[in-house]
Amino acid sequence: MFSSLYIHIPFCIRKCRYCDFYSVKANDALISAYCEALKKELELRKSGVQTLKSVYIGGGTPTILPEESVKRLAAYISKGFGFAPDAEITIEANPGALDNKILQTLLNYGVNRISLGIQSFDDADLASLGRIHNAEDAASSIISARDAGFKNISLDLIYGIPGQRLEDWKRTLLKAVEFFPEHISAYELTPEKNTLLYDDIHSGIVEMPDESLVSDMFMLAGELLDAHGLRQYEISNYARPGCECRHNLNYWNRGEYLGLGAASHSFVDGLRYDNLTDVESYIKALSNGELPAGNSARLTEEDALKEIIFLGLRKSEGIDIELLPPHAIPLIVSAADPLALNGLLECNGSNIKLTRKGMLLSNEIILKLFEAL
Amino acid sequence: MNIRNFSIIAHIDHGKSTLADRLLEFTGALSSREMTAQVLDSMDLERERGITIKAHAVRLKYTADNGQDYILNLIDTPGHVDFSYEVSRSLASCEGSLLVVDATQGVEAQTLANTYLAVDHNHEIIPVINKIDLPGAEPERVKEQIEEAVGIDCSEAILASAKEGIGTKEILEAIVKIIPPPVGNPASPLKALIFDSWFDNYQGVIVLVRIFEGTIKPGMRIRLMASGKEYEITKVGVFTPKMEDIDQLAPGEAGYITAAIKTIGDTKIGDTITDASRPADAPLPGYKEIKPMVFSGLYPVETHEYVELKSALEKLRLNDSSFSYEPETSSALGFGFRCGFLGLLHMEIIKERLEREFELSLITTAPTVIYKVIHADGSQIFIDNPSSLPNAFESIEEPFVKVSIFVPNTFVGQILDLCQEKRGTQTEFNYISKDRLMVVYELPLNEILWDFYDTLKSVSKGYASMDYEFLGYKQSKLVKLDILLNGEAVDALSLIVHKEKAYYNGRQIVEKLRQVIPRQMYEIAIQAAIGGKIIARESVKALRKNVLAKCYGGDITRKRKLLEKQKEGKKRMKQIGKVELPQEAFLSVLKVKE
Numbered sequence: 010m011f012s013s014l015y016i017h018i019p020f021c022i023r024k025c026r027y028c029d030f031y032s033v034k035a036n037d038a039l040i041s042a043y044c045e046a047l048k049k050e051l052e053l054r055k056s057g058v059q060t061l062k063s064v065y066i067g068g069g070t071p072t073i074l075p076e077e078s079v080k081r082l083a084a085y086i087s088k089g090f091g092f093a094p095d096a097e098i099t100i101e102a103n104p105g106a107l108d109n110k111i112l113q114t115l116l117n118y119g120v121n122r123i124s125l126g127i128q129s130f131d132d133a134d135l136a137s138l139g140r141i142h143n144a145e146d147a148a149s150s151i152i153s154a155r156d157a158g159f160k161n162i163s164l165d166l167i168y169g170i171p172g173q174r175l176e177d178w179k180r181t182l183l184k185a186v187e188f189f190p191e192h193i194s195a196y197e198l199t200p201e202k203n204t205l206l207y208d209d210i211h212s213g214i215v216e217m218p219d220e221s222l223v224s225d226m227f228m229l230a231g232e233l234l235d236a237h238g239l240r241q242y243e244i245s246n247y248a249r250p251g252c253e254c255r256h257n258l259n260y261w262n263r264g265e266y267l268g269l270g271a272a273s274h275s276f277v278d279g280l281r282y283d284n285l286t287d288v289e290s291y292i293k294a295l296s297n298g299e300l301p302a303g304n305s306a307r308l309t310e311e312d313a314l315k316e317i318i319f320l321g322l323r324k325s326e327g328i329d330i331e332l333l334p335p336h337a338i339p340l341i342v343s344a345a346d347p348l349a350l351n352g353l354l355e356c357n358g359s360n361i362k363l364t365r366k367g368m369l370l371s372n373e374i375i376l377k378l379f380e381a382l
Numbered sequence: 383m384n385i386r387n388f389s390i391i392a393h394i395d396h397g398k399s400t401l402a403d404r405l406l407e408f409t410g411a412l413s414s415r416e417m418t419a420q421v422l423d424s425m426d427l428e429r430e431r432g433i434t435i436k437a438h439a440v441r442l443k444y445t446a447d448n449g450q451d452y453i454l455n456l457i458d459t460p461g462h463v464d465f466s467y468e469v470s471r472s473l474a475s476c477e478g479s480l481l482v483v484d485a486t487q488g489v490e491a492q493t494l495a496n497t498y499l500a501v502d503h504n505h506e507i508i509p510v511i512n513k514i515d516l517p518g519a520e521p522e523r524v525k526e527q528i529e530e531a532v533g534i535d536c537s538e539a540i541l542a543s544a545k546e547g548i549g550t551k552e553i554l555e556a557i558v559k560i561i562p563p564p565v566g567n568p569a570s571p572l573k574a575l576i577f578d579s580w581f582d583n584y585q586g587v588i589v590l591v592r593i594f595e596g597t598i599k600p601g602m603r604i605r606l607m608a609s610g611k612e613y614e615i616t617k618v619g620v621f622t623p624k625m626e627d628i629d630q631l632a633p634g635e636a637g638y639i640t641a642a643i644k645t646i647g648d649t650k651i652g653d654t655i656t657d658a659s660r661p662a663d664a665p666l667p668g669y670k671e672i673k674p675m676v677f678s679g680l681y682p683v684e685t686h687e688y689v690e691l692k693s694a695l696e697k698l699r700l701n702d703s704s705f706s707y708e709p710e711t712s713s714a715l716g717f718g719f720r721c722g723f724l725g726l727l728h729m730e731i732i733k734e735r736l737e738r739e740f741e742l743s744l745i746t747t748a749p750t751v752i753y754k755v756i757h758a759d760g761s762q763i764f765i766d767n768p769s770s771l772p773n774a775f776e777s778i779e780e781p782f783v784k785v786s787i788f789v790p791n792t793f794v795g796q797i798l799d800l801c802q803e804k805r806g807t808q809t810e811f812n813y814i815s816k817d818r819l820m821v822v823y824e825l826p827l828n829e830i831l832w833d834f835y836d837t838l839k840s841v842s843k844g845y846a847s848m849d850y851e852f853l854g855y856k857q858s859k860l861v862k863l864d865i866l867l868n869g870e871a872v873d874a875l876s877l878i879v880h881k882e883k884a885y886y887n888g889r890q891i892v893e894k895l896r897q898v899i900p901r902q903m904y905e906i907a908i909q910a911a912i913g914g915k916i917i918a919r920e921s922v923k924a925l926r927k928n929v930l931a932k933c934y935g936g937d938i939t940r941k942r943k944l945l946e947k948q949k950e951g952k953k954r955m956k957q958i959g960k961v962e963l964p965q966e967a968f969l970s971v972l973k974v975k976e
Binding site for chain 1: 903904925926929930931932933936937938939946949952960
C-alpha cells in the first residue's frame, strides 16, 4: 500500500546541458491535454481511498504550469486521496521561472515544501550548466519563497562542474547556508548519455574536473554543512533535524509509492513499473482509456535484498540489519568487516553504515557486499 | 584397381581448402549444392582461422582421359608449424603431393618445410600455381622462385584458380600420370599406418589408416605395435566424403577403421596396425611419441568452475591426444591445470574451444617451455612452471629451435634485428631469388613463444613467413623473475627470463601491470624481484570515488541495474589477496614491447 505520490511535469522552458530527466518544450494546448491525461491516469491507478504522507511534484519545471492547471491538478489530487495531517507536499521550482503569484497559489493549494533548483551561486557555473537563471535570480528566488511563506525550503546544488574550483564550491556552499535553508541536496554533476554535456565531453570540448577534486568537494560539503547544522542523512542530502525529505526517504526505505505522469516510476504492491516516457504517447494511451504502461518487474528475493543493501547504504543511518533475511546477515557482516577496518564503513549491532569516505566508494562497497551473497 | 594417394602442400591462405573443394566437386563426390564452402575444414574454428587442423582422407572417383577409372585418395594435412609431425605422417601415407603456391605471394617458409618433408618421403611433386585469376598474379616469377628455392622443375607446373575452377581437370590428370600407384602385397602380414584419429560419441575412436601391406577387414583382431593394445575391428570404410562402410581395405588404400577403442590416446599417430594373429615383423618407420613443447596454466576465473574445466579438458582430450593436462595448484589462482601444447597456436585453439564450446571463463598464465635444471650432484629435473624453479642449482638449460624465415630483402634488416633481440644466432643467410632471402637462426624456444610471429609479420608488413623445428637443449643464463603485489609474490606471474634481460623485463612488466590493473579501493604496490631483490616498483593509486550521486525520482530498478553492470565488469577479475586482477594481467607480462 503506497502513501507517497509522485507527479511528473515534463515541461521546461529550455533543456539544461546536463539534464537527462524527461522534459519537452511546453505549449498551452499540450499542458492542458497532459493535465487531462493525469486525471485519467489517477482514476485508473488509484484503488480505494489512500492517505498520503507525501506528495512530490517534480519535473521538468512544474511551476511552468499556469494557475488554471495547478488548480485543476490540486482538485484531482484532493478528490482522489486523503492526506495525513502533517503530509509533506513538495514542488520543484526553478529560479528564473518563479514569481510571487505562483508561490502564493502553491501555498494556497497546500504545497508546504519547495525545492529550488539553485545549482550554484556562481554565474560561470550556471552558464556552463546551461541554466536559464543567474546567481542573482537564484538568491532572489529563495527570498521570494521565504517571503511568500514557505517554511520548508530545499536548495539543489551541483558540484564538480567543469571549471569549478574547490574555493568556488565553498563560496556557493557558504552563500547557500546564509539563507538558512531547511534542506540542501548537493549532487555531483554526472554526465548522462543523451545530454549536451555528455556530447561535449566526448568530443573533447569540455573537460570534467578530476576525481580527486570532486572527492574533495564532496568531503567539503559534508563538513561545511554539518558545521551549519545541516546533517548529512544521505549521500547527497543534508537537512536540519526533522526536515529530512520524507518523500525521498520513502524511496530509500523501500516504501511503496505511486508515480503519475509521463516517465514516472511506481512501486506498488511489490511491483516496480514505469510509464511511457513520451508525452504524446502518454496522452494518447490515456485518451484511449489505456494505462500508459512501460516496463514492469516483480522483484525476486535477490533483487529485493540487493535493494535493501544499496538503498540502505545511501543513508547515513545505513542498513537496518533487522531488514536483512537471516541467511544473508553473516555473509554481509563478514564481507563488511575488512571494509570497516579500513575506515570505509561502520558496523554496530543494529546497522551497517558507510563513513563519509566510504560513501565516495559506495559502488565498490555495494558490489563487495553483492558478491558476498 | 587404380589408386593414387596424394596430399596438398600449401601455405596458409594459398588456397588448399578451396582446391580440395574443387576436386571434390569436379569428381562428383559432392554436388555444388552440397558444398558448404570448404568441406574439409569442418570445425568452425578452422574455418574462421583458415587453418586446417585435423587431417582427413577423402576418396574421389575419377575417370581419366585415358578411359580408365581411378580411385584418388586425398589425404589432407594440417597447415601449421605446430603440427609438423602430423603432417609428416599424412605425407607418409601418400606417394605424391600437389605443391600449391599462390601466384601473387610466392614461396613461403612453411611451403618449403613441407615440401622438404614430402621429398623425404619420396613424393612425386606436382607444382600448382594457384590464384592466377588475381590481378597481381605473377605465375612466371613464382615458377622461377619454386625452381630456385625448392629445386623442382616447374616447366610442367599447372596454372590454376581453385576459386574459378581453372586447372582442376589438369590437376586430376597430372595426379593420375605423375604420381606412382601404391605397391603392396595383399597376402603379406598387415601393416597399416595410423595418420589421424578422433573420437566419435557413437562409434568410439575413428582411426584413419593407410594400408601398406596385407588387408584389413571387420572381425579381424588387430594389434597396435607401439602401444601393444589389441582390438577387434568392427568396421572399415572410406570417406566419399560421407562415411561409407566397405568390406575391406587393401594395400594402397586409405580409409577408416573402428574397433570399439575408447580413447584416442591409444591410437597414436604414426603407430602401425598389424594382424594380432599374424603380426608383421617390424612396424612402419617414422613413429615418434609427440610431446607437448609449450606449457601454460589454465584456471577458472570462478573457482567453482574447476570441475567443469576438468570435464571440458577430458572431452577435448578425447579428440586431441597431443595436448596434456595435470592438476596444479597456484597459491594465487587456486586449483587449475598445467596444460601442455604442441605450440602457441595449438594453445590458443584449445583455450578458445574451452571458452567457446564450454562457456568457461579462463585465466591463462604466461606460456613457458620445459627447462632442464641441473643440480650440483649432477641430477636433473625438468620444470614446466617457472614457480617450481628451485632456489639453488648448478645450471639451467632451455630448448632451442631452428627457425627458418623467408623474407623479401627490403625487410631483412628488421628481421635480423628481431632475431638478435630474441637471443638468436644466425646459421644461414641465402638469397633464394633476387629479391627474397632465407635466413636461419637458432633461437631459444622461449623467445618465440609469445609475440615473435606477430612481430615478424608486422615488421615485414606481412611478407615474412617462418617455420621452426626443435634442435635440443642448451645451457643459458636464466633467472626467475618474481612479481609481487602488495609485497606478496604471485606465483602465477613468475617468469623465467634471461639474466641480461631481467632488469629491463622486470621494469616493463610492472609498468604494464600498472596500466592493466584498474584502480581499487586500496593502493596496490607492484614490484618485480630477482632472488628477493626488488628491481622495479610501480603503484596503482587507490580509487577515491565510485558513487551514484543521484538516486531519487523512484527509478530504483535502473540504479540496481547500473550496479549489476559494474558487477559484470568485475566478473572477469581474479581476486588475489586484496587485489583484483583482470585476466589480461596474466598474459600482459609477455606482451611487453621490447
